[in-house]
Amino acid sequence: MNETPYFPDCRWFRGDVPCVPHKRNGYHCGACPHYERVDCDILVIKLGAVGDVIRTTPLLRKLKALHPHARVWWLTHTPEILPSAVDVRMKFDLAGVTTLSAMDFDVLVNLDKDREACALAGRLKAGVKRGFILRDGVPAPVDEFARHKFLTGIFDDLNRLNTKHYIQEIFEICGFQWEGEEYILEVDSQVAFDLDGGAPVVGLNTGCGGRWTSRLWPDAYWVELARQLRAAGYTPLFLGGAQEHEKNVRLAAEAGGTYLGHFPLNDFIALVDRCEVVVTAVTMALHIAIGLRKRVVLFNNIFNPAEFELFGRGEILSPSRECRCFFSPTCVNPEYRCMEHLEPARVFEAVLRWVTRPAP
Secondary structure (H helix, E strand, O other): OOOOOOOOOEOOOOOOOOOHHHHHHOOOHHHOOOOOEOOEEEEEEOOOOHHHHHOOOHHHHHHHHHOOOEEEEEEEOOHHHOOOOOOEEEEOOHHHHHHHHOOEEEEEEEOOOOHHHHHHHHHOEEEEEEEEEEEOOEEEEOOHHHHHHHHHOOOHHHHHHOOOOHHHHHHHHOOOOOOOOOOOOOOOOOOOOOOOOOOOEEEEEOOOOOOOHHHOOOHHHHHHHHHHHHHOOOEEEEEOOHHHHHHHHHHHHHHOOEOOOOOOHHHHHHHHOOOOEEEEOOOHHHHHHHHOOOEEEEEOOOOOHHHOOOOOOEEEEOOOOOOOOOOOOOOOOOOOOHHHHOOHHHHHHHHHHHHOOOOO
16 A cells, blocks of 8 residues: 555645545546646736636636646635636635645736735745735836736826726736637536526626725616616516615516526526626626626726727727716716716617627
8 A cells, every 4th residue: 555656746636635536436646547747836816806806717728728737726815716727726815825835836927916915926936926016015016017007007097098908918917918818707506597488688787896886877777778678578687796686676676677686606607697688887797797708788987998808799888978087986076977978778779789699
């Protein structure tokens, strides 16, 4: 028994528990046909909100293409959203940080400018570091590759002038060129949603998070849009989380639309997967819809529209009156709320343009 070989450089090897090939087929390392040697370790740090994590997943496609035998680690607040392309999913907690501090990575990519992420990226051992670290107590770019993204995050005027979308920016941070790589999002839910009837489903995501209320569309507009969709033969499906529950119950009742409740993350992803088109502001649901390759009608007022890549499956609608609250969480314009000047008729016309169009 003491001479039984084991291969810790195999992608499947765990060390603390039996690996999958052994549990499934009883293989030992010396005779296992699934042996896959790992030749480098790559760490991605993207703690962020769920939507930010999802829209960072195109980077996995490039990393896997350039380093097919790498073991990819990812540190985040929400490891449950990470796709199977990530070999080791780590939660940002004491256990995760303790484990990573014992590693020597070949490449470390930190895409967060949070102080804790930058501090950790600076302290961890890696042959190559990309993105952001902490210098003199404040976040800083590691090198010139990260300087563009860093500057657009601290100067609003430079942000307004930026013509690169988020995926281009994070690829450039890593020294890559974006070549159309898409999100990776996997549906992992056993819930069967009762949406029978045959009518195309249009998801109406009514929230935008508690912080960014400047993006909220008026409740009466959601009701009007849902009524127009019903009259045209579509199923308006109200979407949201616990924060939007009471509002969605009320809006669905007023409009005669469908609202099935709020759900855990993986079940919410499965619900969005039932939609033909998703109407949403800039929020988690946007990136879920893009990851599921749904058609999207995106409301945007306070962000640079160049930031978003919809992969040819949607369009961005902005208010007809200028937004004066660039990158502001709350509306600070005393004269008018710009989102009141994004009329339901315009949104309905945009939905009609996309609901019958085959997704590329």
